[in-house]
Amino acid sequence: MLIILSGPSGVGKGTVREELFKDESLNLAYSISMTTRKPRPAEKDGIDYFFVEEDEFKKKIDEDKLLEWAQFVGNYYGTPKDYVDQLLDEGKNVVLEIEVQGALQVMKKCPYATTIFIVPPSMEELERRIRGRRTEDEEIVQQRLAKARKEIATKGEYKYVVENDDILEAKDKIAKIIREHHVDQG
Numbered sequence: 747m748l749i750i751l752s753g754p755s756g757v758g759k760g761t762v763r764e765e766l767f768k769d770e771s772l773n774l775a776y777s778i779s780m781t782t783r784k785p786r787p788a789e790k791d792g793i794d795y796f797f798v799e800e801d802e803f804k805k806k807i808d809e810d811k812l813l814e815w816a817q818f819v820g821n822y823y824g825t826p827k828d829y830v831d832q833l834l835d836e837g838k839n840v841v842l843e844i845e846v847q848g849a850l851q852v853m854k855k856c857p858y859a860t861t862i863f864i865v866p867p868s869m870e871e872l873e874r875r876i877r878g879r880r881t882e883d884e885e886i887v888q889q890r891l892a893k894a895r896k897e898i899a900t901k902g903e904y905k906y907v908v909e910n911d912d913i914l915e916a917k918d919k920i921a922k923i924i925r926e927h928h929v930d931q932g
């Protein structure tokens with residue numbers, strides 16, 4: 747089954763996802779996205795993202811190889827269809843960690859998807875987290891924060907909204923949602 751984890755940049759999607767993946771009983775698999783963004787120092791191609799040039803990304807769009815895609819603060823991001831299909835065929839609960847425009851596309855195509863929007867405790871805390879990560883320069887931080895306000899306004903489109911104040915509490919809430927929907931209680 748498909749699980750969409752969405753929310754503004756810096757809210758902690760990746761951090762909470764890492765905690766979720768420690769629980770093997772959830773039978774999760776991560777959909778590795780494709781992006782034209784340059785890798786951050788600790789990021790690895792094929793693990794964090796498939797890092798590609800813009801012409802390669804556009805070719806994937808033309809060939810209809812992406813389940814969804816979007817432009818986000820100057821870069822392209824998309825979900826490779828084949829990879830998701832392969833994981834679903836393996837019986838996995840597939841997690842798409844994606845921004846709002848892409849999430850809305852998947853909601854249309856796959857209305858059965860479990861959709862979760864993660865919100866920060868406050869905009870001030872969101873800003874602290876983005877800045878604390880030290881991965882973006884000031885101009886990009888400002889653009890991501892402006893985008894965040896618009897993204898948070900769409901949270902009503904999602905089936906669930908979970909606040910990430912404490913990482914483990916957020917993880918527990920999301921694990922409970924996934925269990926209720928996707929894990930055979932046998």
Ligand SMILES: Nc1ncnc2c1ncn2[C@@H]1O[C@H](COP(=O)(O)OP(=O)(O)OP(=O)(O)O)[C@@H](O)[C@H]1O
Binds near residue numbers: 756
């Ligand atoms: N509950 C929390 N309390 C304090 N700090 C947190 C919490 N959750 C995440 N963080 C920190 O906030 C920063 C951003 O987290 P993370 O990179 O997981 O966000 P993200 O939503 O995946 O961002 P992006 O969408 O840009 O990839 C990280 O430095 C992380 O350690």
Ligand SMILES: Nc1nc2c(ncn2[C@@H]2O[C@H](COP(=O)(O)O)[C@@H](O)[C@H]2O)c(=O)[nH]1
Binds near residue numbers: 753754824
């Ligand atoms: N629509 C999609 N959004 C994606 C995808 N992969 C990641 N993302 C989201 O983009 C922003 C920025 O990510 P960053 O790694 O540059 O901080 C963030 O909200 C991600 O969740 C995707 O395949 N499609």
